[in-house]
Amino acid sequence: MNKKILSDTSEWTFELVERYNREIARVAAGFKLDTYPLQVEVITSEQMMDAYSSVGMPLGYSHWSFGKQFLATEQRYRRGYMGLAYEIVINSNPCIAYLMEENTMMMQALVIAHAGYGHNSFFKNNYLFTTWTSADAIIDYLLFAKNYVAECEERYGIQAVEAILDSCHAIMNYGVDRYKRPPKLSIQKEIARQKERETYMQSQLNELWRTIPHKEEVSEQTGDRYPTEPQENLLYFIEKNAPLLEPWQRELVRIVRKVAQYFYPQRQTQVMNEGWATFWHYTILNQMYDEGLLSDGFMIEFLQSHTNVVAQPTFDSKFYSGINPYALGFAMMSDIKRMCQEPTAEDHKWFPDIAGSDWLQALDFAMRNFKDESFIAQYLSPKIIRDFKLFGVLDDDRRNELEIAVIHNDEGYQAIRQNLSDQYNIGNNEPNIQVYNIDRRGDRSLTLRHVQFNRRPLADSVPEVLKHVARLWGFKVKLETVKDDGSVELTSQVEPQK
Amino acid sequence: MAQIIDRRLNGKNKSAVNRQRFLKRYSEQIRKSVSDAIAGRSITDIEQGESVSIPAKDISEPTFRHGTGGKRQTIYSGNKEFTPGDKIPRPSGQAGGKGGKASNSGEGMDDFVFQLSKEEFLEFFFEDLALPNLVKTKLATIQDFKTVRAGHSPNGVPTNIHIVQSMRGALARRIALRGPYHKKITDLEKELAGLSLIPEADEEHKEKIRAEIKSLRAKAARIPFIDPFDLRYYNRIAQPKPTTQAVMFCLMDISGSMDQNKKDIAKRFFILLYLFLKRTYEKIDIVFISHHTIAKEVTEDEFFYSRETGGTVVSSALRLMDDIMKEKYASSDWNIYAAQASDGDNWNDDSPICRNLLTENIMPYLQYFAYIEITTENPQNLWREYLKVKDDCANFAMQRIETVGDIYPVFRELFKKQLV
Numbered sequence: 042m043n044k045k046i047l048s049d050t051s052e053w054t055f056e057l058v059e060r061y062n063r064e065i066a067r068v069a070a071g072f073k074l075d076t077y078p079l080q081v082e083v084i085t086s087e088q089m090m091d092a093y094s095s096v097g098m099p100l101g102y103s104h105w106s107f108g109k110q111f112l113a114t115e116q117r118y119r120r121g122y123m124g125l126a127y128e129i130v131i132n133s134n135p136c137i138a139y140l141m142e143e144n145t146m147m148m149q150a151l152v153i154a155h156a157g158y159g160h161n162s163f164f165k166n167n168y169l170f171t172t173w174t175s176a177d178a179i180i181d182y183l184l185f186a187k188n189y190v191a192e193c194e195e196r197y198g199i200q201a202v203e204a205i206l207d208s209c210h211a212i213m214n215y216g217v218d219r220y221k222r223p224p225k226l227s228i229q230k231e232i233a234r235q236k237e238r239e240t241y242m243q244s245q246l247n248e249l250w251r252t253i254p255h256k257e258e259v260s261e262q263t264g265d266r267y268p269t270e271p272q273e274n275l276l277y278f279i280e281k282n283a284p285l286l287e288p289w290q291r292e293l294v295r296i297v298r299k300v301a302q303y304f305y306p307q308r309q310t311q312v313m314n315e316g317w318a319t320f321w322h323y324t325i326l327n328q329m330y331d332e333g334l335l336s337d338g339f340m341i342e343f344l345q346s347h348t349n350v351v352a353q354p355t356f357d358s359k360f361y362s363g364i365n366p367y368a369l370g371f372a373m374m375s376d377i378k379r380m381c382q383e384p385t386a387e388d389h390k391w392f393p394d395i396a397g398s399d400w401l402q403a404l405d406f407a408m409r410n411f412k413d414e415s416f417i418a419q420y421l422s423p424k425i426i427r428d429f430k431l432f433g434v435l436d437d438d439r440r441n442e443l444e445i446a447v448i449h450n451d452e453g454y455q456a457i458r459q460n461l462s463d464q465y466n467i468g469n470n471e472p473n474i475q476v477y478n479i480d481r482r483g484d485r486s487l488t489l490r491h492v493q494f495n496r497r498p499l500a501d502s503v504p505e506v507l508k509h510v511a512r513l514w515g516f517k518v519k520l521e522t523v524k525d526d527g528s529v530e531l532t533s534q535v536e537p538q539k
Numbered sequence: 540m541a542q543i544i545d546r547r548l549n550g551k552n553k554s555a556v557n558r559q560r561f562l563k564r565y566s567e568q569i570r571k572s573v574s575d576a577i578a579g580r581s582i583t584d585i586e587q588g589e590s591v592s593i594p595a596k597d598i599s600e601p602t603f604r605h606g607t608g609g610k611r612q613t614i615y616s617g618n619k620e621f622t623p624g625d626k627i628p629r630p631s632g633q634a635g636g637k638g639g640k641a642s643n644s645g646e647g648m649d650d651f652v653f654q655l656s657k658e659e660f661l662e663f664f665f666e667d668l669a670l671p672n673l674v675k676t677k678l679a680t681i682q683d684f685k686t687v688r689a690g691h692s693p694n695g696v697p698t699n700i701h702i703v704q705s706m707r708g709a710l711a712r713r714i715a716l717r718g719p720y721h722k723k724i725t726d727l728e729k730e731l732a733g734l735s736l737i738p739e740a741d742e743e744h745k746e747k748i749r750a751e752i753k754s755l756r757a758k759a760a761r762i763p764f765i766d767p768f769d770l771r772y773y774n775r776i777a778q779p780k781p782t783t784q785a786v787m788f789c790l791m792d793i794s795g796s797m798d799q800n801k802k803d804i805a806k807r808f809f810i811l812l813y814l815f816l817k818r819t820y821e822k823i824d825i826v827f828i829s830h831h832t833i834a835k836e837v838t839e840d841e842f843f844y845s846r847e848t849g850g851t852v853v854s855s856a857l858r859l860m861d862d863i864m865k866e867k868y869a870s871s872d873w874n875i876y877a878a879q880a881s882d883g884d885n886w887n888d889d890s891p892i893c894r895n896l897l898t899e900n901i902m903p904y905l906q907y908f909a910y911i912e913i914t915t916e917n918p919q920n921l922w923r924e925y926l927k928v929k930d931d932c933a934n935f936a937m938q939r940i941e942t943v944g945d946i947y948p949v950f951r952e953l954f955k956k957q958l959v
Contacts, residue, residue, distance in 0.1 A: 055543060062541050079541035088546065091553040101557075106600055108561030111554040112653035116590075119654065135542070142547055157541065203560070211601055355617020364616055432618040436629070437610040445625040448618055461614045472603050497609030505601035 045333045051145035051342075058083075058140070061150045062157070064334055068325045069158040073401060076161040077176065078135040081153065089141050090114050092129050099131050100183040102190035102296070104206050130156035132164040132307070134176040147342045154325045159318025166409050167313070169306035179303060181228035186296040189235075193289050205290050208509035209276060209297035214471055216276030216301040239288035242281070271475040271490065275510070276301070278476045284485065285515030294513065309412045309467055316370015317408055320378075323347060323371070353429060364429075364461075372425050373416070377404055380422065387423060413465035421458045423449075433460050438496075472499055477521065486517035491532070493524055503533050511537040562659060568593045569655070573663040578803055581839050583813065583825065589660045592650040661814075686775040695772025704771040712769055713762055720759040727752050785820040785906075786868045787813060790856045790879040794831040795848045797882050801913045802843055805880035807943050808911055812878045820874065826863060830856035832886075836863065851884045853921060854892040861900045875905050883912045883939075885921040894924040902932045910937040911946065 047064065048057050062081065069076070084092070094111035095101035131137040138156040140149050164170050194202045209216070272278045276298040280291050307314070326343055329335050335343075353368035354360040380388045381400035388396040395403045407420060432448040433456065447453035447460070463469050477490040487510070491499060503520065511518040519534040562569060572591040621627075655663070691704050731748050789809050791797070797805075816823050827842040828834055834855040837845070860877065868875055885893070902908065910925055912918075918939070929935045940946055 055545070058543055062543070066541065081541055081543045082546045083544070084546045084549075088549065088553070094554050094557070103556045103560065105557060105560035105564050108554060108557030108559070109598060109651070111558055112561065113651065116653045199560075207600070212603070214602060353616050355619070356615035357617070357619075361615075361617075364614065429616045430618040431614050431616055432621055433612050433614050434627075435610070435612045438608045439610075441629065442626040443629055445621040445623055445627070446612055448621055448623055450623075453623070457614060460612055464614055470605075472605055474603055491603075493609070495610040497611060498606045500604040500606035502599075502601035502604060506603055509601070 046336050047334050048146055049336050049338065051147065053144070053146040053149050055083075057146055058149055058153070061146070062153050064329055065150065065154050065158060065325055068328050069154075069162075069321070071328075072321075072324065073405070074158055074162040074321065075166055076136065076158055077133075077165050079153075079157045079161060080135045080137045081140055081157060082137060083140045083142055085142055086118070089129070089139065090118065092139060098183055098300070099133075099137065099180065100187050102187045102206075103194070104210075105203065106207075106210060128152045128156040128160075130160045131179075132160075132170065132174060132176055132303075133179050136161040136164060136176075145342070147339050148346070150326065150339075151322055151343060151346060155318045155322035158325065159321035160314060162321075163310070163314050163317045163408060166405075167306070167310060167412075168410055169310060169412050173306050174303050178228070182231065182299060185228055185231055186300070189292060189296065193293065197289065202293065204512065205293045206297065208512045209294055211506050211509035212275045213297055213301045215474060216274060216298040217305045218274055218277065218302065235292060239292070242291060243288060266478040267481055268476060268478075271477050273475045274298075275474070275476060275489075279510075279513045282479070283514050286513065290513075306412075309414070309465075312366040312370040312373075312413045312465065313408070313411060313416050314370070315367045316372075316374045319347075319351060319367050319371040320374035320404075323375075355430070369425075369429070372428065373420055373422075374404060374407075376422050376425055377407060377420060385424075391422060392420075414462050414467075417465060418458060418462035421461060423454045426454055426457055431457050431461065433457055469494065472497075474520075484517055485515075486519055486534075487514045488519045488521060490529075491520060491522045493522055496525055499532075504535060507533055507535040508538070511535045562655075565593055565598060566663075568597065570663055573655070573660060576660075577664065577807065577810070583839075588657050589655045590652055591655050592652040595651045598651055664810075685778050687778050689774050689776045691771040692774035693771065695774070699772040699775075701771045701773050705765070705769050708771060709765045709769040712766065713764070716762045717759050720755050724752055724755050724759075727755070784822040784824070785816050785874040785876060786824040786826060787816055788826045788828060788860050788863075788875070788877040789842065790828050790830070790860065790877065790881075791842065792831070792851055792853070792856075792881040792884065793829045793842075793845060793847050794851045794884065795846065796851075796884055797846075797913075801880075801882060804913050804940065804943055804946070805911070806843055808880060808909075808946050809878055811946060812876065812909065816876060824868075826860075828856050828859055828863075830859075834859040850886060851881075852889050853881065853885045854889050854896055857893055857896040857901060861896065864901070864904060877901075877905060877908045879908070879910045881910075881912060881921070883914045883916070883919050883921055885919065887920055890920040890924040893921065894928055897925075897928050897935075898931050902928070902935065905934060908932075908935045910935070912937070912939045913941070914939065915941055 047060055058081065062079075066079075090111060092099070093114050094107050101107055129139045136157070138152065138161070140152055144152070164174075164176060170176075190202060190206075268278070276294055279286075280294040280298065283291075283294075286294070326335065326340075330340050351365070351368045351371045353365050354362075377395065378400045380392055380396050381398050381403050384392075384396035407416065411419060426449045430449055433446040433453075435444045435446040437444075447456040449457065473492045473494060474489055475492075476487065478488045480486045480488070489510070499522075507518050507520060515537055517534060517536050520532050522530050522532045524530065569591050572593070573589065576589045576591075691701055727748050731745060731752070734745055734748070791802070791805055793802075813823070813825070825839075827837050827839055829837050829842050829845070830851075830853065831847045831849050832852045832855065836859065856879075864875060897908070912922060922937075922939070925935075925937050929937055938945065
């Protein structure tokens with residue numbers, strides 16, 4: 042038996058976790074991974090389900106929808122439909138990674154490498170995360186939010202608070218800024234400024250809604266809109282402009298908006314983030330095996346889990362549920378390494394910059410500067426397209442049949458790459474809905490505009506969502522649809538319920 | 540360097556609040572589910588959680604999404620035989636292509652199914668029966684425990700400190716820790732004594748030894764008189780209260796006039812009695828006796844779901860019960876309870892016989908007999924005869940009920956007695 046082997050049982054102990062972590066940290070540092078300090082927390086499966094259902098927030102405010110999530114998770118877990126995820130990792134400083142006590146030593150090592158060093162370094166260095174989230178402040182902010190919501194519930198009743206949160210959740214995806222850097226907030230400032238904001242905003246609103254009788258005759262002609270430019274952040278617009286919201290309700294809107302903003306980068310970097318973490322757990326553990334630290338049994342167990350994670354079912358399989366982000370991400374990251382180390386003629390043609398260069402630098406650059414959409418547009422190589430046998434299907438409701446538009450051949454590479462990249466563009470996936478106008482002099486109605494893309498209609502959940510918007514806005518809400526040809530049509534309108 | 544923290548001892552029910560909110564929000568639907576479940580369950584396993592299913596559309600959280608239609612091009616993996624330009628028929632069901640967006644929520648249009656815990660299930664069950672809170676708590680408390688002393692433990696609250704044991708430990712520790720110092724001091728003193736006999740001894744060396752003795756003494760003196768380590772506490776563990784066994788007789792008329800609805804009401808009644816007994820007794824036997832003109836001992840399934848035609852002779856059931864009691868449940872070992880459900884019909888001449896059987900043979904051995912008459916019509920002779928029994932025996936309760944909500948009064952007496 043090799044003396045260097047860290048352990049040869051599947052049981053884990055705190056000492057072992059520590060030893061593995063030390064080795065993993067050493068190997069990761071050897072690969073120049075730049076991480077936040079790591080905090081590993083051992084939890085039970087019930088606690089894991091708790092963490093799950095609060096969508097990965099270590100401290101969530103109370104809301105029934107998290108309870109629903111919890112029940113669904115519990116049910117699936119009990120029936121064995123799913124194992125609990127190996128990993129939940131919190132983008133905070135220090136970075137918190139959860140280990141489940143039921144897992145074997147191999148799993149714990151895998152999770153430490155995957156989450157504790159893979160995801161962790163991604164959180165710290167990817168431009169979206171550094172621009173949009175403040176890892177230092179998030180725990181404090183969530184705590185503030187939790188306490189604030191609880192306080193509101195005490196003062197105004199659970200139902201009133203729940204109603205506002207329900208409505209905010211309905212348009213949560215429309216609560217993110219895409220082009221502004223949110224200021225870093227410390228918790229003290231947040232509390233101090235919240236009071237200030239309450240009074241200030243209320244005074245501003247009065248200004249906005251002041252009606253001045255003697256100007257009535259001009260109002261018809263001017264036709265100036267408010268806002269002058271369409272606004273894409275619905276929650277922000279409502280927070281700042283909704284006439285009837287109480288200050289505490291505005292603060293709730295703001296809390297949901299902040300949380301949405303915090304998760305926004307995660308939604309945009311699934312493939313990259315998972316690919317990066319998977320690539321690193323694979324590379325780190327293999328390196329440790331090469332150094333003689335891991336036993337053969339460990340490796341076999343590890344490879345089995347790893348292969349399960351990166352399996353990509355084909356489109357006609359019953360397990361198919363879209364492209365597996367772990368599989369695609371891992372393949373692309375590994376492919377970049379391959380192109381650096383053993384470039385083919387094709388790689389030299391497609392990727393002259395990275396073919397034959399230093400792989401650590403090439404990967405590091407890719408991790409820092411892209412999101413899924415641009416990452417795929419930049420790095421999806423013909424080899425991956427062939428390996429995955431990717432093909433594009435054109436679905437046009439004006440035609441009776443689907444058409445195979447492109448496949449993995451010379452003519453198709455470019456198109457597939459572009460197409461797949463678009464598929465990960467949140468802007469294309471979510472309907473483009475913006476605040477277009479409010480009728481300041483009339484019935485104070487709020488007009489939203491949906492700009493159609495490729496004639497794709499909205500799902501029939503629209504009236505329900507509009508009811509929520511109307512609850513926040515306090516007056517009538519209209520939804521207009523701008524067709525591909527530029528014509529505008531009023532598709533739906535909802536009066537607020539008294 | 541990474542920190543490793545054991546969080547397992549932190550509360551696991553962080554989601555409990557959210558879970559309760561969810562249940563409250565959809566209590567309507569859940570209550571219906573629970574009520575269905577009770578109808579389909581056996582009495583003895585009433586105390587379990589339950590899978591509850593709610594239509595997913597009732598609880599969905601709406602968001603702006605793309606519907607089906609329009610033009611879209613989607614990338615799939617695993618091409619086998621397609622070449623560009625191939626036309627394939629649109630798969631039915633989902634117009635917008637396979638997989639992908641339509642089922643993004645992961646739930647699709649199926650029902651939302653989840654598990655109610657035992658406590659939650661009973662909560663809904665009791666709500667349906669309109670039980671007062673006091674009774675609810677009585678029924679819902681799990682087993683009673685008695686705390687008994689069990690040695691000593693190093694952890695506990697200050698009030699439980701075992702002083703003698705703690706001091707004993709402290710003494711032992713002091714002796715153990717001082718030992719080495721004392722030994723050294725004795726050795727050094729010996730050496731010093733030896734040196735003082737030799738006149739040319741080096742004064743400096745002696746001084747050194749004296750200093751060392753002094754420092755050792757000081758060290759020994761610094762050993763604390765008592766240390767948190769010494770503390771011992773009384774250890775108490777919970778032991779289940781000793782309980783005895785009971786048998787519960789369920790008697791029911793299954794003649795044609797008892798329809799399924801009445802039987803369901805009867806079932807609730809039996810369940811309630813069973814739950815009550817479950818609190819008090821560890822082991823409970825249930826005997827089901829169904830009767831029309833003749834009585835027989837049956838399984839639970841037959842009891843609730845078989846139907847016979849013909850007349851009704853209640854005494855047949857009482858006679859059979861008496862026989863079974865004598866044969867199997869000699870009353871010194873068993874607490875006997877009986878519950879009878881009927882619609883009040885009985886052969887006229889039979890009712891006085893019933894009364895005799897009860898007062899003479901059965902009631903003396905019984906803890907409690909509860910009779911419910913599920914009917915809206917006027918009382919018949921069985922009711923009148925039973926009224927007489929009630930006058931004679933304190934442990935006899937009877938009640939006429941129309942809906943499940945009326946069941947509770949029957950139990951009031953029983954609970955009153957138990958609570959004193």
